Amino acid sequence: MSLNLPGEPPFTLLRYGMPADKDIIADPAIKALYDAIVIPAHILAFFHEALPAFLYGLEKPYIVDPMTYMYQSVRSYSDEWGTRRSARKLAEAYGGEFARMVAEAAESHGTDVQGEGRSAEGSGEQRTLRLLNPENILASLGRGCVVFQDEVVADVVRRLVGRYVAVSRTLPTPAVLLAPYFYFKSVRDPWYAACVTLQGAALDEAQRRGTQILPVICTQVACLEEAFQREALLADCGRWPADVVVLWLNGFSQSGAQEPQIRALADFVGELHAQHKKQTLMLYGGYMCMLMTGNGLAGVSHGMLYGEHKEVRRLPPGGPPPDRYYFPLFHDFRKMSHAVRIMQEVDSPVDLMCECPICSEVLAGDPRNLPLMWRTAALKRHFLQARNNEKEATRGTALPEALDALRVTYERYNDTVRAIPNPDTRDLQFLPDLEYLRKWATALSAP
Numbered sequence: 001m002s003l004n005l006p007g008e009p010p011f012t013l014l015r016y017g018m019p020a021d022k023d024i025i026a027d028p029a030i031k032a033l034y035d036a037i038v039i040p041a042h043i044l045a046f047f048h049e050a051l052p053a054f055l056y057g058l059e060k061p062y063i064v065d066p067m068t069y070m071y072q073s074v075r076s077y078s079d080e081w082g083t084r085r086s087a088r089k090l091a092e093a094y095g096g097e098f099a100r101m102v103a104e105a106a107e108s109h110g111t112d113v114q115g116e117g118r119s120a121e122g123s124g125e126q127r128t129l130r131l132l133n134p135e136n137i138l139a140s141l142g143r144g145c146v147v148f149q150d151e152v153v154a155d156v157v158r159r160l161v162g163r164y165v166a167v168s169r170t171l172p173t174p175a176v177l178l179a180p181y182f183y184f185k186s187v188r189d190p191w192y193a194a195c196v197t198l199q200g201a202a203l204d205e206a207q208r209r210g211t212q213i214l215p216v217i218c219t220q221v222a223c224l225e226e227a228f229q230r231e232a233l234l235a236d237c238g239r240w241p242a243d244v245v246v247l248w249l250n251g252f253s254q255s256g257a258q259e260p261q262i263r264a265l266a267d268f269v270g271e272l273h274a275q276h277k278k279q280t281l282m283l284y285g286g287y288m289c290m291l292m293t294g295n296g297l298a299g300v301s302h303g304m305l306y307g308e309h310k311e312v313r314r315l316p317p318g319g320p321p322p323d324r325y326y327f328p329l330f331h332d333f334r335k336m337s338h339a340v341r342i343m344q345e346v347d348s349p350v351d352l353m354c355e356c357p358i359c360s361e362v363l364a365g366d367p368r369n370l371p372l373m374w375r376t377a378a379l380k381r382h383f384l385q386a387r388n389n390e391k392e393a394t395r396g397t398a399l400p401e402a403l404d405a406l407r408v409t410y411e412r413y414n415d416t417v418r419a420i421p422n423p424d425t426r427d428l429q430f431l432p433d434l435e436y437l438r439k440w441a442t443a444l445s446a447p
Contacts, residue, residue, distance in 0.1 A: 001279065002212050002244040003036075003298060004175045005061055009279065010290045011035040011299030012391050013063065014384070015307050016043065018320060019050070024304070024380055026058055033388040036061040036175055038283075038301050041145075042070065042086040044152065045093040052156035052172070061175040064149040065283070068141065068180040068198070069218055069312055072128055072191070077105035093152065094144030097136050105131060133194055142201025145180040150211055177206055178246060181216035183312040186223055187232045196236070203240070216246040216283070218312065221257070224249075224264040234268070238276040244298050245272060248283040251311040255332055255436040262288070262443035270295040284310045287331040287387075288440050290394045291402060302387075304380040305333065323375055326383040328354050329409050330434060331390070333383075336374050337423050338431050343367040345420050346413060356385035403441040410437040 005011050014025065014034040024030055025037065037055075041064050044051050055062055067090065070076050076087040091102035132138065154171035179199040184192035199215055206213035215237060223229045237245045249265065269280045273296025282289045285300035286308035302308045306321035325339035326332070329352055334342065343349045349367040353359060358381045363369045373379050394402070418433035 001298065002176055002214055002242045003281065004212070005035050007035065008395060009298050010293045010391055010394055011281075012387055013038050013281075013299060013301035015065075015301050015303040016040065016051075017303045017306070019047070020320070021304060021380070022054060024377055024384075026054075027381075030381060030384055031058070031060060033384045034060075035299070036063060038063050038065055040065050041067045041093075041148065042090040045090040045148075046086040048089075048093070048152070049156055049160060052153040053160055055153055055172050056157045056161065062153075062172065063174055063176060063178060066145045066149070066178055066180040066216075068145065069183050071102070071132060072125060072182055073313075074125075074128060077102065077128070077131075093148050094141060095147075096140035096144050098141040098144060101131060101137055129190060129194065133190075135197065138194065138198045139201040141180055142198050142203075143205045146177060146202050146205040146209070146211070146213065149174055149177045150206075150209060176244075177202075177211055177213040179203065179213055179215050181218045181248075183218045183250060184223075185220055186226075187229045207241075212242060214242050214244050214246050214281070215240045216248065218248045218250070218283075220250045221252050221261045221264060224268045225260060230264075230268055230271070234271055234275060237272060237278060243278050244281055245278050246281045246283055248310070248312075250313075251309060252284075253309045254286050254288040254440075255432070257288075257436070257439070259439050259443040262440065263446055265289075266292055266295060266444060269297055272296060284308060287390050287394075288436075290390060291399060291440070291444055293394055294399055305383060323379055325370065325373065325379060326386050327352060328386045328389065330413075330437070331406075332436070334431075335424070336371070336379075338420075340370055341420050341423055341431070342417060343370050346416050354382060354386060356382055356389070358382040358385060399444065403445055406437045406441040410434050410441070414438075 003011060012034050013036045015038045016025070037058070037060055039051065039055070039062055044064060070087050071091075088102065088106060091099045132141070150173070154173055157171055179202045182191045182195040182198065184195060186192070195218075203213060217233060217237070219233075223233070252261070252265075269292050272278050272280060279296050279298035281298045282300045284302060284307055286302060289297060289300050300308075303321065305324050305326075323336045324333040325336055327334060327339070327342075343352065346352060350365075353363060353365075353367055358378050362372050362378050373382070414434040414437075417431055420431045422429040422431055
């Protein structure tokens with residue numbers, strides 16, 4: 001398989017987010033729970049020495065997310081970036097005509113592209129498209145993206161480590177390259193044509209280097225629901241010389257998805273595998289997607305306590321994720337205040353307790369001890385253990401049996417959970433229900 005990872009699907013890829021998480025990521029007990037790490041390119045460019053050195057010591061497979069969709073936003077061309085200075089750092093790292101174009105736009109304070117509203121010259125997004133669309137700019141970005149992924153970590157490690165000692169082991173290189181990508185709403189969207197051109201330039205450079213590169217589809221689930229668009233995507237993916245396709249569905253929340261949307265994703269994954277012998281890697285995904293492993297899913301990527309879904313229009317946020325407890329039986333996160341109330345209200349809360357080493361130590365067999373996990377690394381370690389358990393269960397459990405388990409959980413807990421008052425609101429509101437479990441089971445049971 002093009003992912004070049006040991007083992008069998010589904011693979012779980014851990015998305016790097018904050019330097020504060022390094023100790024958890026590098027813990028030997030935690031390293032055994034994920035298959036590879038995904039490094040956002042703008043973070044790698046910003047921490048251009050610290051991160052390569054960390055990856056050298058980590059000795060785990062890694063993949064770099066090119067993050068090129070950021071340059072569809074006018075904010076990436078403005079000097080008023082705040083924490084988005086990394087967008088300029090990344091453009092400089094990609095180099096060439098693309099870097100010069102971004103620098104020129106930034107020097108003019110983004111006046112060539114500023115303004116999200118409509119004007120005689122079109123929306124801000126249309127103006128960014130005009131900046132990016134010249135063939136030399138897209139070709140420069142495609143080449144620069146491949147060179148950056150393929151060389152930057154090894155080059156930095158060689159320079160840093162080589163100052164003091166001989167490099168004693170193989171220099172770190174990515175398990176596979178990801179093609180640069182833009183978000184498109186449909187195959188008729190001009191951004192789709194720009195994306196095809198961009199990825200074609202990246203493919204040419206990767207083939208020149210003899211390096212494997214995977215295509216990335218970044219779109220909305222509606223694009224998979226319409227037969228014409230789905231067939232167009234399948235045909236384009238079929239022509240790409242790799243057996244894995246990376247997919248990001250904009251804002252596709254597993255707990256919020258409707259049955260037709262879930263079915264559309266499952267159909268796309270299945271048809272891609274049946275027609276072209278290619279598997280799908282979800283750039284953002286969780287347990288529901290893992291249930292599609294038998295249908296052709298290669299794996300999912302996510303962060304710690306976040307990142308099972310993401311909206312394109314929101315540039316990467318700063319700050320830590322909120323404290324949330326992952327209920328393995330619910331296959332979902334709940335705010336800690338909600339999780340505590342659930343443990344207080346359900347019959348036999350012990351049945352909801354996780355048996356992972358972290359929960360066994362902190363909870364000590366008593367669900368009333370759940371608040372002890374609040375604002376601690378235990379929440380993250382627990383989630384990664386729970387996700388690994390889901391991965392192992394998916395490998396060893398037939399889909400009908402897994403879907404039956406979802407139905408049982410729904411029937412047992414839904415009425416109780418949805419009747420619990422929300423402790424965070426002044427007016428009478430209730431906690432989110434477990435309706436998504438029923439939707440998953442129904443949608444994935446369909447022939």
